[in-house]
Structure formats: C-alpha cells, structure tokens
Amino acid sequence: MELEHLFIPTVVLGSSDKIRSTLPIEGLNSSSWMRKLVEMMCSVFVASWTGVIKYHGPRPSTRPHQVFVANHTSMIDFIILEQMTAFAVIMQKHPGWVGFIQKTILESVGCIWFNRNDLKDREVVAKKLRDHVQHPDNNPLLIFPEGTCVNNQYTVMFKKGAFELGCAVCPIAIKYNKIFVDAFWNSKKQSFTMHLVRLMTSWAVVCDVWYLEPQYLRDGETAIEFAERVRDMIAARAGLKKVPWDGYLKHNRPSPKHTEEKQRIFADSVLRRLEES
Template identity: 25%
Template sequence: MRLVVVAAGFHRVRMRGKQHIPSDPREAPVVVMAPHSSFFDAIAIVCLGAPSVVAKADTARLPFIGQLINYTQPVYVWRDDPNSRQNTIKEIIERATSKEDWPQVLIFPEGTCTNRSCLITFKPGGFYPGVPVQPVTIRYPNARDTVTWTWEGPGALKLLWLTLTQVHSSCEIEFLPVYYPSEEEKRDPKLYARNVRDVMAKALGIPVLDYTYDDCRLIARAKQLGIPNAAAAREINEIRGQLGLERSQLELHLAAQGVQTRSRWVSGEEFAQRLGVPMDQRSQRLFDIFVQRSSGLVHFPDYLLSACFLSLQHAPLSQLLSLAFKLYDTNRTGRLNIKTFEEVATRCLGLTPEEAQGTFRAVDLDEKGYITYDEFTSYAQKKSDFSFIFTSDGSHKPKTQ
C-alpha cells in the first residue's frame, strides 16, 4: 500500500501531532477523519497502520485497492439496503465496546466527498458507542488541486491522471488530542458528533455547514433534472417545513389545478397569499430565491414545480411529470405545444432545448402541433432513454423496443 502511495506521486506525507494507539481496546477505539474530499484519502489508511474502515460496499469492488481494504476487516455500508444503517451502527458499537483485540475503526463521518471548504454534518453512527475518539484532519497543501472528487467536477480517472502528471504531491495528516465525551454527549450521539466537528473545524480553520449526504444527493438530482433553483433545494425544503407547507401539501393541490396565463407571475404579497402563509422573513426568503430580478416577480409554475419535486422526491418521476404537464399547460386543455413542452422537458427531465424539440416532433407524428401527457408517456415507455421516468411506478411499466 505504501508503494501505491509513492507511485501516485505522494512522496511527502507529513504527520503532525501524536497518534493514539490504545493499549486497551476500549480506549479511543474510533478514529474520526475529516474533511473527506477524495479517494486519495485512502492514504490515511496506510499512515494510520491499516485500521478497519467504514466504507461504502462499492469500495470492495475496486481493482487491487479493494482487496487491500478487505484485509483491514472493514465495515461496509450498503446504501441500497434500508437496514444497512442500523447494521453498521450495531457493528461499530460491538467493535468499539468489545474486549477483543479489534483494530481501531476509521470513519469519515461526513459520509460523502466535499471540496474541503467547510465541514458538513457528521453522521452520528461512529459516535453511538459513546467511547473516546481521536479526531484526525487531512489536508492537501499543493499548488494545484488534482485530488478533489465531488458531485460536480472531474471524474476519478481524470483526477488520477492529473495527479500522476505532477512532479510530486503533498498530503498532511494531523492527529488531534483524544476527545473524551461528557455524559450528555454519551446520551446524545448527534451532540457528540457536532462537538467533535467543531473541534476539527477550528483546527482546520474552516466553517461548518449543516448539509448532509442526503442533501447533496437531493441537490445533485435536482440539477440533473433541471428543477428550477436546484442549488437551493435544501434551503427551499427547510423553509417550506418551517411554514408548514411540507405537511399541508397545498402546493401539490395547486399544481394539480394548473396555473392560468394571467396568474403565472406573482408579487411577494400574492406569492404568500396563494400559499396561505404570512408575509414574513421566511416567505420573503422563499420569494427571493425564485424572483426574477428584471421584473421583481416570481414565475409561480417554477416555484410549484420545485416544491412538488421536494414533496415527491421519493416517488417515481412520472408523478412529477404529470403535474408539470398541468403546471405549464396555460390553457388547461391537457395539451402542450412545442414551446410549453420544452419548458417541461428542460425543467423536469433534464433535456436540452434541442432534445426537447426533437422529442416533441417524435411524439407528434401526426403534426397536430400539440401532445398530451398520455401520448408522451406512451412514447417514453418504448424508449430506454426515458426508463428513469417510470422507476418503481407500478402504473407505467417500461416496454422493450
């Protein structure tokens, strides 16, 4: 493993602080490392003496490296398994409190890669045992950043190539003093996780941000589909929850009714009035996220589409698409012309305008100048490119071509 690190160009891995190697298995059995920003963070596994790692199950399938990680007796997380989270916590607790001579458990509590500009929410799994942990920070003080592997940006192979083209790359690992939890922190793993994160953020000199892996996945999905103001999806959802809109599902009801042409653009007061919420700082912030600066108004269908996406984020996309057809059908005829279909397809299906227009023409073989939701879904069911629309939707089963 050390040869792999050197071959990757990391000739200098600087170690700071003192690594706590417990003589008693129950003394600091968990190592908490952050920020997690790259697959190159595996360097820490080498430098810490190959502790057991908590990693997603896909890691085991990596050529060569996956087999090396298997030798550390890892705890694998199966993200597609609804019971995986509880099983992972149970395994960490068993190892952390066991009298057996288990290796220390290394966790990256952020649960996903970030760009190292902040520390996002720590998952509490590694803090449930209530045992002392050793926080460890990792930095890459290089002139050029060729390691950051996040939701948006270069892929793994490109980053590996860019790193290999450097004369050398540096990595810095710092061991912070062992953190001993208070009785309150032992009872509250989330509090324990927050306090450890604060200590590590202070050592790194960066802020904390209450984003989670699920938030990142939600935003990435929204961007992929073209949902309006996708980057603010988490904040929008949070404000909706504060205003009670998430619970009332009023937005789904409004979307199902459709929005007529004359009422598509609304002012701040009308925006709050339609949603049945007070015009306060929360609703004003929601309005400001969607406001068009040139007119000072909000395109109400765009807001409702975003709200419906958040309300239906665990439902098949076909449900959202059905509502989108009603939202952008200005005449409430159940028909979309090429312009309005382009609005739907670019905001809800992640198509480019050119792709949307081409799809419209493929559906409208009779050249009527409009298509309906049923006509589009009938066409989409036969195309593998659109199979993602009907995932887990029992009412629409994709057909083979």
C-alpha cells in the same frame, strides 16, 4: 510532546529522524503481516502521486473502545492514513477494480462495507461497529462521519453513528495544499480512476494530517452535540469553515414535501415583512 512525521514520497521520518521500514519483519503473525502489506501498498499509491505528507501528533495505537473520525475530501484520505496505520475503515461498496481491492485485500484488515441505498444495511453496519470496537485485537476503526467528499474548504454535518458507540473518539484533521493539485474528488463529475490519474500526473500531492486528543461524551451531552464538538476541533485545526448542511444531499434530492415546507416558511416571512412595511 508532539511528534511529527514527514512522508516524501516513500520514506516516513519520525521524531528520531530514523527511517521506519514499511516491510514486514520476522516473528509477525499472519494478521500483522497483512497489516504491514496493506500499509506498504498504500505507501506505493502515495509515492505514485509524489506525496508530501506531514503527520503531526502521536501515531494512533491499537486498543479497544476507541474510534477515529476524520474530515473527508477524497478516497485518498483513507490511503494517506492507512500507510501509517492499518485502520479498519467503514466505506461505501464500490464496483470495478476498487470493489475488487475491497473484497480481496481490505477485508483482511477488518474493513466494513455498506450500501447507502439499502436501509436495512444501516442496522447491520451499526451492530458491526459496536462489535468491532469491543475487541482489542481488531485494527483501529476509522470513520468519515460527513458521509461524502467535501472540497477541503468546508466541513458538513457529522453523522452521529460514530458518537453513539460509548467509546473514545479520536479526531483526525486533514488539510490539502492546492499548490500543485486540488485533491478533492467530485464523484459526480469524475470517476475515481480518472481522479487518481490526475493526481499521478500532477507535480505532487501536499497534505498535513493532525492526530488530535481523544474526546469522550460529557455528562448531559447528546450524541449530536458530541459530534458537533468534535467537528469544531477538526474544523479549527484544519482551517475549515463549518456549514449546516447534510452531506447526503449530494447523493439524494430532498423530498418534495420538505421543499414545499421550506418554500411555505419563506413565503410567510416575506408576507409578514410586506404587511409590516
């Protein structure tokens, strides 16, 4: 039976219509306290936007050999998901106050940072991911396999790293309603600070979150095919259009050699059509 939770803006309602307290309780160990504090901090952020967040499906559980993947519209995706469950997220290192929060607060829940421009960092991060999912005491691991923010109308190609861990993949579909504000963060045009200011000065941030059924690698299925199957599920549930683009092209220009090869293929096709006509 599907459970639904509605966040407006600092109270989470469950299927029993009882208020779930976000404050730590006695008897929790230090890691549990830290998880509750991070969840509460994220709830405060959501309240500052007058967030109206509706959660569908069972709340994620803490168990080994699983990873959660979601489509990506803004860094606030992490905050919206984190207020319900203290995920350990894999995230790009950031400067400024965001970097300060990463180092001083988010590392306490096991978050993993990477540098997109450091090729050696990929191997280190891949090892950390494999190690993380093996331990039952670690917080659930959350990955945004698109690798970049997309405008919540499309979904770009998923990176295969999350689908090569040999564990259950739990899809999460996120869909924002633009009725009051567009939650897409265009990092090329706006800093994250100004993005938050825009959200805080809007009427409300309205969003639906669906926790979908866990998926497993099928016999004979490659990691890329697995990633596409999960992307199909998320796109269908959130009403997103799939496009065959690599999201990293937003950050890195394609090499001249690759561009010239595409131009040559296009020129050859034009010449063939001219010869046939």
